[in-house]
Amino acid sequence: MKRPDREPLSRHLLITLTLLLVATVAPHILHLQGWIIGFFLASVALRIASMLRPKLLPGRLLLFVLAVMGLANVIVNYPILFSGEAAIALMTSMVGLKLLEIHSRRDLYIVVFIGYFLLATQFLFNQDALMVGYVIVLTITLTGVLLENSRHRPSNHPIKTFGTALALLLQALPIMLVLFIFFPRLSGPIWFLDIFERSGTTGLSDSITMGSISNLVLSSKIAFRVEFKDPPPAPPLRYWRGPVLWETNGKEWTRGQPLSYSNPPQLHTEGPATEYSVTLEPTGRRWVMVLDLPDTIPHQSKVLGDFQVLRREPIHDRLRYSASSRMRYNTGQITPPERAQGLQLPDNITPRIRSLVQGWRSTAINNQDVVNLALGHFRNQEFYYTLRPPIVNDNPVDQFLFESRRGFCEHFATSFTLLMRVAGIPARVVTGYQGGEFNPLGRHLVVRQSDAHAWSEVWLQGSGWVRVDPTAAVAPERIERSFEFDTALGSDLLGAPIRFGNIQLGTLANMLKQLHWGMDAINASWHRWVLGYTEERQSTLMSMLGLDFLKGHRMAFAMVGFATIAVMLLGTTLWHRGRKRVDPVYADYLRFCNKLKRSGLARKDIEGPLDYLKRIEIWRPEIQSEANRITQSYIHLRYGQTNNKNARRLFHQMVQHFRP
């Protein structure tokens, strides 16, 4: 007979384990090289095939060859072997091979452990609540596999096994919380071997073409969250400033040569400053989003002459910062380089563009009038605001102005800016976000990628740089409130007009919206207290709990202490659970017997209550009446019909007062 851990693995368990492993690796498909995933899937396929045809199971030699191949595959695809990604690739390859090598119960442990490891690595790429749920479900099921494996025979109720796994993990939860809260956090990494590229990070870029923002707004990903110190500004004033674009080649707008300023920009402001703090999702770029126009800026960042705020390093981690802005301002005089940049024109200005601008110039008294005429043109002519504008040709501005007349914010902003430049008014394109939804539960504003926006700034004598949003002229609803796309409905059609939200919402939609807000509030706290639980926040929490004397090693002691308490509480609960409950009447009778035993008259094992009573009457005649009463009521209560609460209590008291 074999040792229990050498016994063959049951087929069901093997299939379950294989499927769980595939599910564990699945999210890595997005991050790992195709060859690694291919190797893993080939191993899994071979495993499944060999379940049907055991002959296909590779022998030792072939496994060795496969292992060498797998290792070579990792080395070729990940030349930096000691990086995190290489480790994940290696684990993924090896766990696939290990599946082929499972013969007995003991082989399963390694596979489950690597499964746990791979689950933890998922969080390096994705920290969504959804991913957390996914990992938790897989942790429960992998634990269930361990449970099933340490039984002698497979359980009759596999679902119950997973219930037990869940129970175990729930019992582990207090310990986990204690460790999580008290484990001393370090501010920096131990070693810098690689930085996980936040691939696929969506956000504004430093250039736009017609169509780039309309692609971005399809994403409902959160760009940043804002908490205002005071009531937030009205929706039409929520312009979040990002990259400012100066230079165009007729198709694309870019930042151009950075302008050098001798002095920091002069800002004449009126009214109070708006103070707020922002939690910015990682962008991989340096822009820090601020409300138009920034007054005080966050640490480790600088403000440029065109009021872009740049951080020193690209933002790869969620960033929280405070800033203040002014709603009413005057930027003052323009510098000559600024004027030159603000009037730069591409070489594809068509005659009809020039004649359009000439028409405005001839009727207008000043630049202000030209701006108004241009806005009026957008408003009064057949221009449409649409998410899916027609595809543009080599001269998108000309095509947009005179032919398609359907466009998104960037079409309006870039065309308007170009028209102003043609008219001799310095102008620039500003990209950023507009609006945002106020979450009443979390008391914060949520700005999503779908709020991405582009607008214009023109320089007018006496007012300085003035924000002009041509989109507002065409679709004022866009500025009044955030819009939500119903991508399943209509918007996919080319040129279909956009429907704005908040207008006719049914009860169900309202409930969904409430739910949505609730989720977002949870998400914000999640970000604040879980994902962003840093050294600083740990000390904040400690002082909130009145435990700020816990520093350094004391914190570690506290962790061990609290964890011990949690374990002891759990141990006590487990000790008492499931034990047979003794009938209280019987327990009282036993106490009566014990009292007599101490006085030297122990009940024999074979003696019934009545026989014992006889002996008591012989040996201890002085207590016989009391012993008689106790014994008689015990017999009545335990074997008779009368068994009410009062009689039981009376019996209890009799035993209590019995002094032999």
Add this chain to the structure above:
Amino acid sequence: MRLKLPEQLFRVSRSDPQGRVKIRPRQIYILPTRYGFIFGLLLLLLLIGSINYGNNLAFFLTFLLAGLGIVATLHTWRNLLGLELSAGTAEPVFAGQTAGFVIHLSNNRTGERPGIQLQLRDQPMVATDLDGNLRGSLKLHRDSGPRGVLPLGRLTVSTNYPLGLLRAWSYVEMDASCLVYPRPGSSRPPATHSNYHRSSGGDKGVGVDDFVGIRPYRPGDSPQHINWKAVASERGLQTKQFGGDRADRVWLDWDSMQGIGREERLSRICRGILDACDREQEFGLRIPGTEMPPGRGQNHRHHCLAALATYEGPE
């Protein structure tokens, strides 16, 4: 790996007067299995990774798994705690055969106790899953060794449940034994003093060999034995009686075998008993200090063999 510790350091559960053993908290040992150590290594790896990447969710999972390991310790310990064992009867065996001890396990808890393992020293492990409030039994095998009384010896009750990361075990000693008969001699005993006696009660018409007479039919008599000739001649139903079985009696006598050693003698006598049983002979046993009057049947066989098993007399 078995630690050779001084006897007094062992905490052993011993049976109470009723023959039951209840595993008490102080008698449970617990240590991580090799997978437990690998799991610890995994936790360390995860912790280093979490610290390095400052990833709080990875911390979450690491600490959750650490908590799981700690919780598993309690559960592994609890899986043995309060388990009751008692030894069942062990069927006697002949020397050289494998003795089988039945161990009853009873779970007095509403929850199940899966993966309970029992092991005798150097013997294979046996395991079972006990459902809530149920009894189960396992059979432990052990080489019988020489004739005599084979004690069960110290057994180990252990469990790896729930996660296999830890092993809890307890040593149990119970008053259980198995009787080991002598090894039967290789051949029929050549010099058995075969003491054939004509059985006085042998010819009572209950045999099948020789015709002995006729008696009136009684209900229940075999139709084959009915005297059909008599029926044909209208003499009524008569039954033919047969008898003459060799109802001989064998004496297996210590003194009839001279010049061989004690164990060899016992072996031969043992073989004699088995042969006698095979031939359905009546047999008696005579060894120094003991005399078993002739008899038949399983009980008689057992008593005789037991007398041989426990023989302590002269050579």
